[in-house]
Amino acid sequence: MDRAQRLADKLADNEGVLISGRANIFYYSGFTSEDAFLYIAKDKRVIVTDSRYTIQASQQADGYEVFSGKLGKLLSIVSESYIWFEDECLPFSQYAAISAGTADKSFVPKQSEISEMRRIKDDDEIRRIAAAEELGDRAFSHILEFIKPGMTEKEIALELEMFMRKCGAERTSFETICASGARSAMPHGTASDKTVEKGDLLTLDFGCVLDGYCSDMTRTISIGGMDDRQTEIYSVVRNAQNAALTKICAGRQCSEIDAFARNVIADGGYGECFGHSLGHSVGIEIHESPNLSPRSEDILHAGNVVSVEPGIYIEGFGGVRIEDLVVVLEDGCRNLTSSDKNIIIV
Template identity: 45%
Template structure:
């Protein structure tokens, strides 16, 4: 899945983080993180990484796959209780200080680790791997770009089938079917199709509601390609919309385009969020944009950084983020427009190519 040179660089970078933390090794349990560091994409694994050794612990089902996908790791088929195998390796490697991912380990699991590894101190490594994942290499960017291209093409094709009488579920099913036909392994998340007054719900999952003339239709969806996510939103109109909906669309589009251009290296997520929020609020819709402007994406649909009122992380080159302002008026409808972009100094690379001018079907 990943180039071996990229995997080697990631492993070395992570080992440097272990040195900074002054610990002997770390246990990686979060799937996206063990996939990122090892290249193994199966659903069951733990990594145990020290300064010199890298072990991938998995069960019988995945031993062959792991050997092919994770060439930098020693593959270990763990015992029925994986903790027994972890205990053996920790002892054989003389690990006295072991890092663990506190954000993905349950309290119950932590208690089990503590009881089993009595002679080893456990240390939280926080979001170390997640933070590494926030900055994509060129291989990752091209995979994400392919996922974006698939979603773009699916959107273009699904516009042809939208008509009065079909349901939101029909539209969602067509989007997901077309993404799969175009090469996606599946959808990045549960597809959102919200029409008419339901479009005022930012996460209005597709329902049995039938489309009607005059409806605003918001579609938020993404393709999963080679384990990476894309994310886009377009709002279209079925027949002539109300005047206020056209005005709202123009405001959201201005906020989206302006904040997209402003998503540059060195700004914090909240500074970029403010660009869009100020435009929306100045136009009389304060309180109608209640979510963040965007988020990072990659192996997960929502990852670091956050572009929101609380987004303190500074944007860096090669971060993949979404820009998705919206206005939502209960009883009337809502508009959201979203692209996936790559941070590039002062000129972001916009991956999403679907048209953003008003579309009336």
């Protein structure tokens, strides 16, 4: 499995690929720096970086020649005339500089072609994502023992993040969401100075990066006990998630999976309270393709790794979201998240 070779196989003889985004640099070479470029052509594998990174690049990127110097210089000496580039990962200033400096070349935006292979995870990638998600599960168990009424959301988020870092995580995969009480109605309510109090719902949506791959999970718990309305929305969200999880398999439309969950929420009377899409793919980056969204035209394939995260959000009252990460299989899915989904009261 040589990813760079698979990409090179798609190229004509006069085409090369310029890779500038951190995720694809890592995916195609193993090199972990964003201050670099990869250049791939039929018979070329080059990393362009500066003296700060040359040792690291030659250690991490097997099979690549390390070119220490400026990108413009490299491009001026390569023979290919059509250069695929990552139009979502190249600042306009850099694009302007290289296209002005290499008048004999054409730059062709090819983001989706360059990123496409990352949709289907190989066994090694799935193992890494599963390990990251398992660390998330352990962090969740840990935080349940830690949370006490009167603590701030920021204290709770910090403890969660510290736990994951102490267990080997490189960083969080996104800014930890820790939203309690009425704040839990904000789907992306990052931790604030608010204290968690008896009667609050508390939504924790968090993840870590382990061995270069992200985890992502959400649980909503109760501080001190739920009232009837909280219990009702919790059970609607859980049923919605379950409806989607039992239908996921290769060959299904992503939009169809979204609809299975969305219909349960609408039938429960909360259709207006679920604004976001059901899920997204996760890998080297926290948001990858395909998405489980009403607007998606994608079909699921075995090896996609997607989140399934329905929610109900009621302004002034609070919200519930439950999120698992699953690997799509030919005949179903494998859930990588094992934290309890029964109502948890701390």
